[in-house]
Amino acid sequence: MLLRILSTFHIEFAIALRNRWLSIAVVMMVLFSLVLAIAGSAPTGALGADRLSVTVASLTSLSVYLVPLMALVISFDAIAGEIERGTLPLYLAYPVSRGELLVGKLAAQSVLIIIAVCLGYGAAALVALWFSGWGAMDGMAALLRLVWTSVLLGAVFLSLGQMISGLSRRPSAAAGMAIGLWLVAVVLYDLGLLAAIVADDGGAFTTRVFPWLLVANPADALRIYNLAASDAVGAASGLAGAAQSIALWKPLASLLIWVVLAAGLARFAFGRVKL
């Protein structure tokens, strides 16, 4: 079983390299990280936070928007592409299970996200070190936390991309659905919550339901976890009050549950693909 997963990992990674997904992801992450690391340094003095913590606060937003988008772009073709090329019935006639195929693909695509996130945020750390010397190291724990939670968020959206790929069966339809999911999950969801809070004006929704809805979205869970876990980052983001009203374990649990749930959804969608 392990050999079949490794071989699938190997071939998927080769495909991702040739498709330039890795170079595109790395360039995007490094470019945005550098811009935020350099431009986002202005408020340091006023807030009393170290430079890297301030940068992490900006990078958190980058993770929320860019990592899900990258993950969906990398994964939307996973099943629909095999159907289109006619290779899916062939693979399934081999002694390899649907689960093994998915795990191999997910592993290869996760490595792409890991490389892109590490290089991007590593570049940001170097900029912080360059400008502030070793004083910037205070924020290193926050940066590492952002790196591994971003990878978890990436895994969630890779699996959701695979799920979409299995449901839509055609690469073009899968691409459209992936963009739709991204818009809903990271843009419209928050706007909807914001509108609801304004309308509710501090009522029961805002105090009881809203925190759960916020945590239930994996992208928001990543944001809250990273802002709440570090005082300096929270201060720099200006959202410390909001973030700290939610217990730290909740957003982390949400992220972890989503990783498993999304993988399960992808497997379920793949299982429904008829040949």
Add this chain to the structure above:
Amino acid sequence: MTMLHISSLTKRYGGQIALDGVDLTIAPGERVALLGHNGAGKSTLMKMALGLLPPSSGNITIAGHAPGSRTARDLTAYLPENIAFHPTLTGREQIRHFLRLRGRLAAEADGLLAKVGLADAARRRIGTYSKGMRQRVGLAQALIGGPALMVLDEPTSGLDPVSRREFYALLDELATRGTAILMSSHALSEVEVRTDRIAILSKGRKVADGSLSVLRNDAALPLTVQLRPRQGFTAQVAAAFPEAKQVGDILTMTCAQTDKLGILTRITAVRDTIQDFDFLPPSLDDIYVQISQSAA
């Protein structure tokens, strides 16, 4: 012993019947061609034999095992119709991957690719291959490990006549070593005579199953007789064979399979007026069309 055993296989999609009570058995070393129009149920039957589709009713076994079971998958090789593979991979990478999925050594890839005539193109990306070359990659993966049962869906489509001949030579080699082969095709002329048996599907039902000569007899199509009179004797020959039509110098008529000797006797009777004659059997495509239409 049978390698593939199919009995009363039926597949329904909603109210539509794709396959209706089909029986088919293939022994080790036997080459069976499955013929039918598009939508006759060939691919459906193959996918069920591979365990990719569940039958609505009926029974399939592969060397006694259920299709799709681990043992059945280990024994079976498959070549799907119109396979494309990922364009950015090289033929070599793709075959090495397939070898590893079967738990075999990736190093066997070069030998397999050489066997299907792709040794020189092995390190080029599949995106640069012609349709025939992609089909050869598909064939190379089907050869992995010398399978006990090969299921080939329209394997010769996209192959030029030379490649097709090489392809049949490979099948012969496999069959001699005991591989049971089930291959589908649109046309009888494509499968040539190098199959042991031919099964014809029409609208989901099996309408014929036998060797080419059996099918020839079943179709009972007339032979074409061509007579070439000696110079100046055309009128005499035409008088002796009033049923014949004259086109240029040649007289053409039809003759039932059973009446060959009768015609031959009449030709012998006027032997001095005839320069040459031919009995032309019905073409393979004529036989195929006749059988699938008479069943419908």
